[in-house]
Amino acid sequence: MTKHIGFNQPYLTGKEVHYIYQAVSSFKISGDGMFSKKCHEFFEKKYHFKKALLTTSCTDALEMAAILLDIKEGDEVIAPSYTFVSTVNAFVLRGAKIIFADSGADNPNIDLDTLEALITPRTKAIIPVHYAGIACDMDKLMQLADKHNLFVIEDAAQAIDSYYKDRPLGSIGHMAAFSFHETKNIISGEGGMLVINDERFIKRAEIIREKGTNRSSFFRGEVDKYGWVDIGSSFLPSDIIAAFLYAQLENIDDIQNRRKEIWKMYYEGLKDLQAEGKLGLPFIPEYATNNAHMFYVKCLNLEDRSRLIDHLKSENINAVFHYLSLHKSQFYKDKHDGRDLKQTDLYTDTLLRLPFYYELTNSDVEKVVSAIKEYYKQKK
Numbered sequence: 001m002t003k004h005i006g007f008n009q010p011y012l013t014g015k016e017v018h019y020i021y022q023a024v025s026s027f028k029i030s031g032d033g034m035f036s037k038k039c040h041e042f043f044e045k046k047y048h049f050k051k052a053l054l055t056t057s058c059t060d061a062l063e064m065a066a067i068l069l070d071i072k073e074g075d076e077v078i079a080p081s082y083t084f085v086s087t088v089n090a091f092v093l094r095g096a097k098i099i100f101a102d103s104g105a106d107n108p109n110i111d112l113d114t115l116e117a118l119i120t121p122r123t124k125a126i127i128p129v130h131y132a133g134i135a136c137d138m139d140k141l142m143q144l145a146d147k148h149n150l151f152v153i154e155d156a157a158q159a160i161d162s163y164y165k166d167r168p169l170g171s172i173g174h175m176a177a178f179s180f181h182e183t184k185n186i187i188s189g190e191g192g193m194l195v196i197n198d199e200r201f202i203k204r205a206e207i208i209r210e211k212g213t214n215r216s217s218f219f220r221g222e223v224d225k226y227g228w229v230d231i232g233s234s235f236l237p238s239d240i241i242a243a244f245l246y247a248q249l250e251n252i253d254d255i256q257n258r259r260k261e262i263w264k265m266y267y268e269g270l271k272d273l274q275a276e277g278k279l280g281l282p283f284i285p286e287y288a289t290n291n292a293h294m295f296y297v298k299c300l301n302l303e304d305r306s307r308l309i310d311h312l313k314s315e316n317i318n319a320v321f322h323y324l325s326l327h328k329s330q331f332y333k334d335k336h337d338g339r340d341l342k343q344t345d346l347y348t349d350t351l352l353r354l355p356f357y358y359e360l361t362n363s364d365v366e367k368v369v370s371a372i373k374e375y376y377k378q379k380k
């Protein structure tokens with residue numbers, strides 16, 4: 001039996017348990033303790049975020065953003081259909097209607113050529129997703145948003161340590177949401193972060209994150225008692241989570257370097273197949289960097305992809321596809337306005353993600369590459 005190559009495997013740097021032990025022995029394990037502060041400082045310094053606030057997930061960070069924008073019934077929010085449900089759920093929870101945009105032909109990011117036609121007087125925000133950590137064309141997007149007076153919330157769940165024209169992703173929109181779920185590059189099991197670049201939102205964000213109280217101001221000595229001042233919920237993670245995360249952040253360069261090596265091996269190994277027109281490989285625009293969040297191939301059609309998955313399975317390799325487009329989902333199909341989203345459908349049918357994680361060995365990658373080549377050799 002050949003070695004099984006799974007799709008994802010969380011990577012531990014070795015310091016996680018040590019830092020958790022430190023957090024626990026300090027008897028300060030609720031939110032915003034020593035490790036949360038270290039994480040906030042790390043992000044604000046390295047990526048020039050005006051304000052970084054750890055949350056319990058990216059989903060939660062997006063919910064905070066929706067509250068901060070005062071999204072309400074009748075508002076419209078534009079987002080890609082080819083994404084994870086959390087990109088839009090936060091806005092649906094506040095009563096917004098989601099106007100789904102198509103993806104571009106080059107990569108699954110939102111198509112900026114057809115986006116402007118979707119803007120109406122009710123549009124409040126655009127939620128670009130930097131798919132696979134590859135930047136959307138943010139200059140173009142921000143210009144469009146400025147012109148129509150819209151907010152931009154970057155769904156940067158997959159985009160840690162990635163750049164647009166030398167600007168870190170997450171630092172460009174009014175706000176941004178990151179994920180530290182165990183399937184991402186930098187992890188804490190479950191976990192996330194809201195980044196605020198528009199200063200007008202900072203004060204209220206701290207309140208919403210602390211159950212609608214001004215407790216953060218109280219701890220800084222700015223007010224002499226704290227109380228209920230707004231709506232809110234419990235969006236902050238325990239310092240135990242932050243301790244785990246901080247161990248990862250200390251090793252971010254090592255993690256990113258290894259992931260980029262793996263990505264490059266896949267690309268080099270498969271580029272002949274792309275040249276022969278057998279499959280498509282990721283496209284990275286010249287304004288974007290690659291943070292090696294994932295490696296995907298584009299098959300010719302749904303049947304081709306199903307056969308490739310089966311072939312890989314027979315070689316003990318687990319490759320998976322995602323997203324079933326949101327505009328055709330059971331929950332939203334009747335609410336969608338009926339527009340065809342051709343590129344979205346194409347990615348839904350043809351995109352396949354290959355095993356990708358830090359501890360994947362070079363020989364694992366070679367094995368996956370040769371299994372894919374073998375499939376195309378056998379294919380009639």
Ligand SMILES: *Cc1c(COP(=O)(O)O)cnc(C)c1O
Nearest residue numbers: 057058059084086157179181192
């Ligand atoms: C992973 C992911 C999320 C959700 O992140 P959680 O931390 O699990 O809430 C949201 N959007 C995108 C694009 C993602 O990939």
